[in-house]
Amino acid sequence: MIEAFVLILVIIMLAAALSALLLDNLIAATASASAVSIALATIFIILRAPDVAMTEAVVGTGLSSLILVLGLKRLKLWQLDTQSDNEEVK
């Protein structure tokens, strides 16, 4: 039972990690990176490390996503229309 739950969590985590690198939209890629962090926090709870899970959920998911999103706004890449990595934003 717990193996099936962990298997689903690991699959979600790897899919989010892949989509963080493959999605064209950088906002969605940042959200996928924070989804990796929140799945990792759940796995830490199953691994009997509740302190690490708390820190990962607060710092890894909250503060890291906040920093990345503020940097994205500062880089003037905060836009919802999809574009490729190679095109330049004016």
Add this chain to the structure above:
Amino acid sequence: MIPDISSILFSGAIGLLVIGVGGLLLSNNAYRVLLALVIAEAGANLMLVIAGYRWDAIAPILTGDFTPQPMVDPVPQAMVLTAIVIGVGVQALALTLIIRVKKAYGTLNMVEIKKRMEMDFDRLSQEANQPGKLEDNS
């Protein structure tokens, strides 16, 4: 049918590390390199916590009674606790460098940034060598 829990977790950690390092090597956008760094760091943290895990044990900080019981190794957990916080600091530093590069060169393409940085280094070294040559000639 479902494999062992430790093999699932190890494959997840190794998969995160492979995806992160592959993204570091293969990405063309500086911001996406930073995202790959975040993912690789998450994989390394998961690998360290699995190293101190045992299935029949309790958490080190949630001991209700004082009878001796096996507990998971708290040392890797403390190290990972530190590594998470340091990792966010490294992310903030990398994001600052990316913002400065974007302000200086106006692009996030890694190939373009490398080309223009090499041009700048060549120009700076020529300017540094030019007065010395003049003094040698005179």
